[in-house]
Amino acid sequence: MSSPASAPDWARTPVVLAPMAGGPSTVALAAAVAEAGGFPFLAGAYLTPERLRADVEGLRSRTSTAFGVNVFAPSPDEPAMLAAAESYAALLAPWAAAAGVQLGAPRYDDDAFAAKVDLLAELAPAVVSFAFGWPPARAVDRLQRAGVQVWVTVNEPAEAEWARELGVDGLVAQGWEAGGHRGGPVDTGAEQLPVRELVRALREQTSLPVIAAGGLMTGSEAAELLTLGACAAAFGTAFLSCPEAGTADVHRHALAHRQGTVVTRAFTGRSARALHNAWTDGYGSRAPAAYPHVHHVTAPLRAHGKALGEADLVHLWAGTGHGRTRGLPAGDLCRTLLGELAEAARRAGT
Known part of the structure; x- marks a missing residue:
């Protein structure tokens, strides 16, 4: 199955704005990308259903073009996770106390998953990833019956078969270079394939269309992935420095002034790529695989760090290409990426 799949109807552009939950994704950012010729995703994770409705309706008021919404599927709740998160909280407690912060209580929640599926079946964006x-098969079926394409994130080539059996419409191939959380269904903590190798492997295994993601900063980098069989390329970190993004000031500064990233469970209990700071270096190796329990433990400390601009107390999500962010308005950046893609295609004679 080495030939690329046909792009879906909504994919009239090879530039996708990746969802960036927790603040950076905004309606203004998505609208600017849509109006500049890209395909934006809104981030639905961590939002209440009411806020997600407002974001979807707000984006529709600002653009008539298609867009997607990303949500987190429920993570497993295993008994050992609570105990592991409690132990990690005890480890962090003196550090948090020194900052004048009381840590949160570890707990499980599913991020209002059922309510968000209900909402998205009603509002019917072009894609839900x-x-x-x-997602449960019934959720996939319900969204598809509402005219919504369903995509899932994969980090391993073998996951393509699971996705095919689930009946989804496409795959987001997240390479090891990507900033933020690892989005696939299995979080082993082990190093995974870079995006180019992942796309190649998926094209050998499945006919499902693939959006490639992972450390991409230029249109020429995206063009290479399209030649490997991806139907589009997703950019996340590249847009973090845009004025329309909700990126915290401390995060914006760190993207340009800090060097090096690491995949760590330190902040949420789930593997994610972030810039090195005192938290990742001091506690990352001792953080358990316990999401969302650890996320709730550390949330007050991270909010405190963001409010005060303390970079060592913040989850500074970033892909490996973070040093090449351009700080352009989102529309200008999207048009630049599209232009670079077109130029790469022209040079390749395609």
Whole structure:
């Protein structure tokens, strides 16, 4: 199955704005990308259903073009996770106390998953993508019956077969270079394939269309992935420095002034790529695989760090290409990426 799949009807552009939950994704950012010729995703994770409705309706008021919404599928809740998160909280407690912060209580929640599926079946964006796990088959069926394409995030080539059996419409191939959380269904903590190798492997295994993601900063880098069989390329970190993004000031500064990233469970209990700071270096190796339990433990400390601009107390999500962010308005950046893609295609004679 080495030939690329046909792009879906909504994919009239090879530039996709990746969802960036927790603040950076905004309606203004998505609207600017849509109006400049890209395909934006809104991030639905961590939002209440009411806020997600407002974002979807707000984006529709600003653009008539298609867009997607990303949500987190429920993570497993295993008994050992609570105990592991409690132990990690005890480890962090003196550090948090020194900052004048009381840590949160570890707990499980599913991020209002059922309510968000209900909402998205009603509002019917062009695409709903899932990260952190597989959505139940009934959720996939319900969205598809509402005219919504369902995509899932994969980090391993073998996951393509699971996706095919689930009946989804496409795959987001997240390479090891990507910033933020690992989005696939299995979080082993082990190093995974870079995006180019992942796309190649998926094209050998499945006919499902693939969006490639992972450390991409230029249109020429995206063009290479299209020649490997991807139907589009997703950019996340590249847009973090845009004025329309909701990126915290401390995060913006760190993207330009800090060097090096690491994949760590330090902040949420799930593997994610972030810039090195005192938290990742001091506690990352001792953080358990316990999401969302650890996420709730550390949320007050991270909010405190963001409010005060303390970079060592913040999850500074970033892909490996973070040093090449351009700080352009989102529309200008999208048009630049599209221009670079077109120029790469012209040079290749395609």
